[in-house]
Amino acid sequence: MLELASIFVLGIFAQWLAWKIKQPAILPLILIGLAIGPIATLFTADGSKLIDGDAIFSGDLLFSFVSIAVGVILFEGGLTLNLKEIRSLAxxxxxxxxxGALITFIGGGVSAHFIMGLSWQMSFLFGALIIVSGPTVVIPILRNVRPNTNVNTVLKWEGILIDPLGALIAVLMYEFILSSKHGVDYPMEVFQDFFITISAGIVxxxxxxxxxxxxxxxxxxxxxLQNVFTLALVIFTFAISEMIHAEAGLMAATVMGIALANVKLEELKKILSFKEDISVILISVLFILLSSRIDIIQIEKLGWESLILFLIIxxxxxxxxxxxxxxxxxxxxREIxxxxxxxxxxxxxAAVASLFSLDLIKGDTHIDxxxxxxxxxxxxxxxxxxxxLQGSSAKYVASLLGVKRxxxxxxxxxxxxxxxxxxAQVIKDHGTYVLLVDTSAPSIKEAKKAGLKTLQSNILSDQIFDEIDLSKIGKLVAMTSNSGLNDLACxxxxxxxxxxxxFRLASKEEADNTNLPLPKNVLFNARVDFVTLVQLIRVKNPFSEISFESQSEYEGFRSKFATGMIPLFLSGEGDEFQIITGYTSKTDKLTSLVYVKKPNFDSETVPDDDQDVEYIQS
Known part of the structure; x- marks a missing residue:
């Protein structure tokens, strides 16, 4: 029990560590698995592992757990494969x-055969396995590097689409190995098993x-019940397919995911939200569990030839x-x-390789x-x-090649x-790109009349990241009347x-309760909710802009007139247009402040035209 609990705890710790160091979670997961597994044998008195997957799951139980977990992961991969996106891709x-996949398959297979001395079948199985990339490793690298739009689009979509595609090729290659267990003397049986496996999985x-x-x-x-029922149905479909024919479950899970990703049913979007939490748990457990199973002897057998193979790939x-x-x-x-x-x-x-390795080691096939x-x-x-290598050097290489946006x-x-x-109009007038997103057609229509860029869409939809050009977006401002929606958008x-x-507007509770700490991401760092701000901006010429020559002058103005106005934006020479929040940084070259006067203000409290402090009425 302690070992199993430790895997869960270490897995979540590795996920947090990956977030902290801005690297794909796979890196700390594998390193932790190797540390508690094969590497630990070098330091323990009896040469045993701290945690061993084979000790936690005895016999075929480990094989069954890995099989089901991989099936669920492939189902998730299938859910990302929308056929409309394939047709519209560049x-x-x-x-x-x-x-690219074909070159990797052939190049990896041929290299493994001549460098590692593996049989042709095992070599091409290896070539099929290394086709897969996946969004779990590519997306964190892209977020950290932030390359230009061309590079980001190509790598993002390749990573998403090649996951289920590569897994499918690996499964087919594995099925070919299993189907050819009798050798070339039984060609009809080979094709029969191959056809049954594919058919059982698809059906x-x-x-x-x-x-x-x-x-x-x-x-x-x-x-x-929709989320948990979906998970149970995926496992059930996987099991039934395995009963029909061995290894048909992997294909069944992938096909099920692809099919669901391409049907028009609004409720299915809610089901997709479950996949991330399930995947995080399964990925965390599987990587630590599987990497801990590797023996130090197996690593030693790889030799220098494996490093040559790695460099060739x-x-x-x-x-x-x-x-x-x-x-x-x-x-x-440069982009290429x-x-x-x-x-x-x-x-x-990793998961599919572990699954195939477990089965092939049993010796039920003609593979050594x-x-x-x-x-x-x-x-x-x-x-x-x-x-x-690629994750740690990506930012440096991007800077060297000049492909960072x-x-x-x-x-x-x-x-x-x-x-x-x-x-949005104030932001636009200061030369900053601004985009409004809303589901309300009348609101979008009014925004377009005002000359603002708009998008009529659901900000919480899975497709929103594809509909918005994030290469232009650095900040999000949630300004709806629904505080719950504002929180979710953030x-x-x-x-x-x-x-x-x-950033988001303060909720009604945060605005009214002065004893409640104000979060740093609250807009304008003020206790004003949506209704109050709407009332403020309905007066004639609601916004004022005032200029300063120094930071100290600005601080003095803020302290003197704090009760009469709500600071909104801050701009400085050579700096971006800043939204005032708890995160706002000071600037030595501050030039102006955009603010709105509070209701029932004293006209003598806030500067007017005839006062010494210069300001611009906008």
Whole structure:
């Protein structure tokens, strides 16, 4: 029990550590797994591991757990594969999914055969496994590096789409190995098993998706059961497929995810929210569990040849695949080189490799178990090597090649109501890009009349990140009358923009209760809610701008007239237009302050035209 509990605790700690150091979670997860597993044997008195996956799950239980977990992960991968997105993708991404994957498959397989001495079947199984990249490793790197739009789009979509595609190729290659266990003397049996596996997976996955679709469409499931029922149905579909034919479950889970990702049913969007929490738990447990199973002897068997193989994959195979895939594209050579450098491997590669290795080591096939033992540490070497080398150097390489995008100054406003439109106009007048997002057609129409950029969409939808050009957006401002929606919008964009770049209006409770601490992300760092601000901006010429020659002059103004106005924005020479919040930094070159007068103010409290302090009435 203690070992199992430790894996969960260490897994969540690794996820937090990854967030802290801004690296993919796979890196600390694998390193922790290796530390408590094979590396620990070098320091313990009896040469035992601190935590051993084989000791926690005895016999076939480990195989079953890994199989189900991989099935759920592949289901999640399938949920990200929308066929409409495939049709609308640029040719470069399409080529990476076809030509790039093929080059990796062949190049990785041939290299493994001649360098590591593996059989052709095992070599190409390895080549299939290293096709997979995945959003769990690519997205954190992109968030940390923030490359330009071209590079970001290509790598993001390649990472999302190649996850289920690469897993499918790996499953098919594995099925070919299992189906050919009798050798070339039984070609009909080989093709028969291969066909049954594919058919069982497609049919089972399709029926599972149709069954869930029908239940939700006919309101046969309560909302609070939809997520857990979906998880149970995925596991059930996986198990049924395995009963029909061994290893058909992986394909069934992937097909079920793809099918659900491409049906038009609004309620299914709510189900997608469960996948992240489940995936975080499974990824955390699986990586630590599987990496702890590796023996130090297996690592020693890899030898220097494995490092040569690793270098060939990242320095030759990947660049060739990207180069052939980008012929005729609009990418420049700098962008192509950077894309060639970024190709980290993810959870699906590790989990599927562990699953296949467990089965092949049993010796039920004609594959040499000694070769099968090399598969897992070899794949883990590629994963750790790509994540460490490419993840740690990505920002430096991007700067060297000049493909990093400039820090975006634009502001995304949630809401297109009267208050949002007035605030957006002030921001626009100061030369800052501003975009309003709202579901209300009348509000969007009014914003367009005012000459503001708008998007009619749900800010909490899964598609919002595809609809918005985030290369222009640096901050989010939630200004709806719904405080709950404002909170959710900040949470939704916190990962993308950073917690110090998402702001919201104060709620009614925060505005009225002076004993309640005011969060730093509250707009204008003031206890004013939506209704109060709307009343303030309805007067004639509500906003005023006042200029200063020094920071001390600004501080004096703030302290003297604090009760008569609400500071909104701060600008400085050469600095971006700042929204005043608890995070606002001081500037030595401050030039002006935009503010709005409070209700029932004393006219002598706030400066007028004839006073010494210069200001501009806007």
């Amino acid at each position: 040719g470069t991404v399409r080529n990476l999914l076809i030509i 089972s996955g399709g029926l599972g998706a149709f069954f869930l679709y029908s239940l939700i469409k006919n309101n046969a499931l309560p909302g609070y 990242i320095l030759i195979v990947r660049p060739i695949g990207v180069l052939l895939s980008t012929i005729g594209s609009h990418l420049n050579w 080189v950077f894309i060639s450098w970024i190709g980290p491997k993810g959870i699906v590669a 178990p000694k070769e099968a033992e090399l598969l897992l540490p070899l794949v883990f070497l590629i994963i750790v090597g790509t994540v460490v 400039a820090e975006p100054k634009g502001i995304l406003i949630v809401g297109a109501n009267e208050l949002a439109r007035k605030i 949470t939704w964009f916190e990962k993308e923009l950073g917690e110090t770049n998402v």
